[in-house]
Amino acid sequence: MNALRLVRYVSWGAIAVITAALLYVLLNPKQSEQGTGVASIGGPFRLAAHDGRMVSDADLKGKPFALFFGFTHCPDVCPTSMLEITNDMNALGAAAKDFRVYFVTVDPARDTAALLKEYVGSFDARITGLIPKDEAELAAMARTYRAIYRKVDTPSGYTMDHTASIYLMDEKGQFWGTLDSKETPQTRQAKLKRLLGRG
Amino acid sequence: MAIPFRAVLCASLLVFSSLSALAHDYKIGDLKIDHPWARATPGGAKVGGGFMKITNTGTLPDRLIGGTALVSNIFEVHEMKMEGNVMKMRALDKGLEIKPGETVELKPGGYHVMFIDLKSPLKEGEKVRGTLVFERAGTVEVEYKVEPRGASPAQTHDHGAHAGGHKH
Numbered sequence: 001m002n003a004l005r006l007v008r009y010v011s012w013g014a015i016a017v018i019t020a021a022l023l024y025v026l027l028n029p030k031q032s033e034q035g036t037g038v039a040s041i042g043g044p045f046r047l048a049a050h051d052g053r054m055v056s057d058a059d060l061k062g063k064p065f066a067l068f069f070g071f072t073h074c075p076d077v078c079p080t081s082m083l084e085i086t087n088d089m090n091a092l093g094a095a096a097k098d099f100r101v102y103f104v105t106v107d108p109a110r111d112t113a114a115l116l117k118e119y120v121g122s123f124d125a126r127i128t129g130l131i132p133k134d135e136a137e138l139a140a141m142a143r144t145y146r147a148i149y150r151k152v153d154t155p156s157g158y159t160m161d162h163t164a165s166i167y168l169m170d171e172k173g174q175f176w177g178t179l180d181s182k183e184t185p186q187t188r189q190a191k192l193k194r195l196l197g198r199g
Numbered sequence: 200m201a202i203p204f205r206a207v208l209c210a211s212l213l214v215f216s217s218l219s220a221l222a223h224d225y226k227i228g229d230l231k232i233d234h235p236w237a238r239a240t241p242g243g244a245k246v247g248g249g250f251m252k253i254t255n256t257g258t259l260p261d262r263l264i265g266g267t268a269l270v271s272n273i274f275e276v277h278e279m280k281m282e283g284n285v286m287k288m289r290a291l292d293k294g295l296e297i298k299p300g301e302t303v304e305l306k307p308g309g310y311h312v313m314f315i316d317l318k319s320p321l322k323e324g325e326k327v328r329g330t331l332v333f334e335r336a337g338t339v340e341v342e343y344k345v346e347p348r349g350a351s352p353a354q355t356h357d358h359g360a361h362a363g364g365h366k367h
Binding site: 075 | 288307315
């Protein structure tokens with residue numbers, strides 16, 4: 001019987017803690033100030049592009065764009081994502097003529113401007129490589145987009161874990177949605193069409 | 200007696216085509232390696248992925264523990280996984296196990312061999328020569344067919360003869 005009572009106390013205790021946590025989250029003034037309570041993705045940045053230009057969020061205002069975190073020592077998901085969005089843009093034809101895709105390297109130690117230029121250039125001229133100048137700049141950019149990246153050792157060196165979705169941002173630079181490799185080309189292109197139709 | 204030229208041509212074509220299909224299956228010990236292929240790499244890329252199916256027809260487990268490729272300085276056996284929307288790749292320290300009676304497919308988004316530090320880009324239509332090293336079965340020479348960028352396993356199995364029923 002004692003054991004049963006203990007279970008009951010613990011359960012009520014747990015419910016009390018969860019309720020308190022929920023109330024805190026719901027009533028937390030900082031959260032309600034944000035209006036929607038949805039974590040914001042995107043924001044100010046300024047990074048060097050593969051052609052030596054500096055690209056900032058302010059430069060991108062007025063038109064929707066896409067942004068991807070990747071690296072050139074990536075055998076699968078990065079080339080596939082870039083190939084897919086290239087195909088999607090080509091399928092949309094004139095509607096995607098001025099669309100721009102930014103490939104932010106999470107491996108600035110190896111991905112030089114020259115290498116990124118060759119890499120993104122082998123897909124489409126509308127893709128621009130962006131290179132954080134150091135770890136701090138990369139960390140800040142990842143925070144801005146709530147992206148994850150992590151260096152992982154391998155027998156011969158290292159590889160990078162990273163967020164693999166393509167971020168779609170609207171003309172105000174606000175998060176609009178994502179493109180995912182698991183989606184069909186039809187789904188991805190319908191999304192892009194809707195995003196581009198806003199401008 | 201004269202054998203018509205056309206018959207000779209047909210016969211040699213038959214032999215040639217079956218040879219080329221055969222040439223893409225490899226056997227070592229109890230292991231059968233089916234259709235090694237790779238994807239063409241983008242400009243500047245220093246790595247490429249290799250894929251295949253490995254079947255263990257024996258009664259003992261085996262492991263793919265390494266290999267070589269003429270196009271790269273380093274060769275590793277890797278696993279790729281998506282966790283949520285995060286791509287994670289790991290080298291398989293103990294190799295890739297092929298259990299008796301099972302077929303393991305190396306394919307995009309999963310297990311693959313990595314050609315690291317490529318000497319030249321992988322170009323569509325090329326063949327990449329190398330070896331696979333198994334713990335029990337030993338070393339076997341293989342040739343990877345380089346498919347277009349973004350190719351998937353279904354698209355690469357156009358031989359019919361050994362594609363397990365895939366026909367296009």
